[in-house]
Each structure stands twice: as C-alpha cells, then as structure tokens.
Amino acid sequence: MKIYSTLIRPFLFTLEPERAHRTVFEFLKLIQHVPSIKKVLARRYVIEHRALESSHFGCHFKNPVGVAAGFDKNCEIFDVLPCFGFGFVECGTVTAKDQSGNPGPRMFRLVRDTALINRLGFNNHGADWVEERFKKTPAPEVPLGINIGKSKVTDLARAAEDYCYTFEKLFSFGDYFVVNVSSPNTPGLRELEKNLTPLLRALKALNLKLTGKSGTLKPIFVKVSPDMSPGDLEEAVGSCIKNEVTGIIATNTTLARDMVHLADPVEGGLSGKPLRRKSTETLKTIYRQAKGRLTLIGVGGIFSAQDAYDKILAGASLVQLYTGWVYGGPSTVTDINRGLIELLEKDGFKNVQEAVGKGA
Ligand SMILES: Cc1cc2nc3c(=O)[nH]c(=O)nc-3n(C[C@H](O)[C@H](O)[C@H](O)COP(=O)(O)O)c2cc1C
Numbered sequence: 001m002k003i004y005s006t007l008i009r010p011f012l013f014t015l016e017p018e019r020a021h022r023t024v025f026e027f028l029k030l031i032q033h034v035p036s037i038k039k040v041l042a043r044r045y046v047i048e049h050r051a052l053e054s055s056h057f058g059c060h061f062k063n064p065v066g067v068a069a070g071f072d073k074n075c076e077i078f079d080v081l082p083c084f085g086f087g088f089v090e091c092g093t094v095t096a097k098d099q100s101g102n103p104g105p106r107m108f109r110l111v112r113d114t115a116l117i118n119r120l121g122f123n124n125h126g127a128d129w130v131e132e133r134f135k136k137t138p139a140p141e142v143p144l145g146i147n148i149g150k151s152k153v154t155d156l157a158r159a160a161e162d163y164c165y166t167f168e169k170l171f172s173f174g175d176y177f178v179v180n181v182s183s184p185n186t187p188g189l190r191e192l193e194k195n196l197t198p199l200l201r202a203l204k205a206l207n208l209k210l211t212g213k214s215g216t217l218k219p220i221f222v223k224v225s226p227d228m229s230p231g232d233l234e235e236a237v238g239s240c241i242k243n244e245v246t247g248i249i250a251t252n253t254t255l256a257r258d259m260v261h262l263a264d265p266v267e268g269g270l271s272g273k274p275l276r277r278k279s280t281e282t283l284k285t286i287y288r289q290a291k292g293r294l295t296l297i298g299v300g301g302i303f304s305a306q307d308a309y310d311k312i313l314a315g316a317s318l319v320q321l322y323t324g325w326v327y328g329g330p331s332t333v334t335d336i337n338r339g340l341i342e343l344l345e346k347d348g349f350k351n352v353q354e355a356v357g358k359g360a
Contacts (some may be wrong), residue, residue, distance in 0.1 A: 010148065018123050032080035045085070061318065064316075065326075088143040092124070093183065102185065106121070110260055113272065113274050115273055117266050122151075135335065145178055148163055150181040182252035221247045246294070247296055248294055248297075249300065250282045254271075272327070297310030305336045307324075
C-alpha cells in the first residue's frame, strides 16, 4: 500500500496549495538536522546503479533525476532532498533583492489534469540572505545548481547588472548556475530570452573575472520557456552557442491552456502532465539545432520512468521534476530511477549517456 497516495496526499490536498507546500517544507527543514532520519530515508529511496551514473561539466551525477527550481527557493533544504533519491538539486530562483512575490492565492491545483498553476513571482529572501545561508551550511553530497532571476523592481534595461549581482554573491556555492529568463510571473522577463546576448556577455565577462587563476569557468545554463515561437527559440539557442553557455534547461511552465479543464481563467504558469509533450518537443528542437554543443536538462511533466526516458531520448543528459513529486510523493524518484535501469537495459543501452538524443 502506498501511504502517500492513500493517506498523506489526500490530507495535503485538503490544504490550500501554498500552505501544503509550506507544511512539507517545514517538515523537511526539521528532518535535515537529524542524521539518523536522513540515513533511513536514503536507505529507502536512493538507488545506486552504474547505468544511472554520468559526468557533465566537471560534476559527477549518481543518477540523472534532479529537483527542479522553485521547490527550495531560498536554498534551505538542499541537504535533505538527495535522501529522497535525487541525483542533483537546483535551488532558487534567487533574485538580487529580497521580494515577497505576488499577492495570494498564487498557487492552484488542477487535480483532474494532474497539474499546477503558479504565479508566485520569485518570492525569495534575496541574494544577501541566501549567501549567509550558504556560509552556514556544508555543500550537499550531490551537484548543486543555483537558479537566478531578475528582481521585480529592476528595469529590464538594467537586468544584466541585477543577474550579475546575484551571480557574484553566490558564485562559490553553486556547481552550476541557471539564468532564468522564462518565468511568466515577472512582468517583461520573457523579453530577455528573445535578446540573450547582452545578458550572456555580461555574465561571461564576470565569470572569467571571478574564475581568476583557477581557469575553470562556472557552468552556466539558460532556462527557456515552452512558449517561444520557432524563430525566437532558434535565435535563443544560437545565442547560447555563440556565447559559450554550458547548456539549456527546457522548459519552464507554460501560459498555454488548451490542454486543461478550467472553468475560469487562472493566471500563471502551468506545470505537470499537460506540459509534458510541449516541453519534450522544445527539448528535441534544441537538441537538433545544438548538435552536441550544449548539455541539455529536460524538465516538464515528468511523472514516471517512461517520461524521464522520453526526455533523455529527446536529448536531455539530465532531467528534473517538481509537479511529479507533488502528485507522486517521496517514492517518485526511486520508481523513476528503477524504471530507467529497466528501460535502458531493454533497449540495449549500457547507461543513460548512451541513450541521450537517440529519439531526436
Ligand atoms: C510552484 C512552482 C514554483 C516554481 N518556481 C520556479 C522558480 O522559482 N524558478 C524556475 O526556474 N522555475 C520554477 N518553477 C518551474 C519548474 O522548475 C519547472 O520548470 C516546471 O514546473 C515544469 O516541471 P514540472 O512539470 O515537473 O513541474 C516552478 C514550478 C512550480 C510548480
């Protein structure tokens, strides 16, 4: 019997969605200070297998399934999430300025569609607070990504300065950084993904400066939306290649509503099952254009091993999930990793890396 789907989820789903998130979050915050509980969890949920392991941009991944940005916005529980089987964690979005986000309610469950809509609007404590938090906490055992965004009060014309502030503050704490230019909940933000070069140039210059004598640049990813026109997407991918970013995360949430059952319109970004096909198609398009010059991370509507495998076949070296964890509960990542081992074996692949892009 699955306790999550029969008992815990029905209880959590009686709560207002943001309250349910906070309840789970506070629980995770508590247990992250109890090593014995973390050990029990890891024994139950972590799957180790050679077929799941891979190395990218100087990091070793024990498995390809990570936590998507937005779950741990202030980088507070990155230490406990790997105990649930995640192979890497992405925190954020962190902005230069502390901001409370949009007024509530701002998170909605679409149970019939196995989806969520959120318009949180980058609620986070800001780069200075997060820097202090990192100073107090040892690095996690898995690769850690930090997703950065533009503060709402900063004009688009000064976006590069704003991103650079956060990048510099948190530089030494992340194994990779993600430039979020695709959240639909910060007015005008998506304009940046149509003209990436100025932002990417500024970050590259700062990356070179901060890297100094070590010579190893911090890997930088760009997170794109699934709603770009084919022309804009092609230009964005071209710009990423030209400016030598490490890779692309595809995708953020969508503004499309054609695939869900909604009596009244709800503003915000849609995630979960209805996003899956669109985000996989976007990933495939990027893979075909990039021809191996970018590392791709696939995210959007992953609930099962087959969903994760489809992203890998479409070109993703790594995958992430958020909504799938909300609906599926703590055993989701374990099930995905177990299933991936079987799917790889069935198709004759020795490991995840061999399967990347084979369906594109
Ligand atoms: C409640 C919520 C908050 C999110 N916040 C962020 C965020 O701060 N930064 C970001 O890049 N993506 C954010 N996302 C998007 C996810 O990282 C992911 O790209 C998207 O939800 C698709 O994956 P999923 O279908 O597995 O949820 C958020 C998603 C949800 C559901």
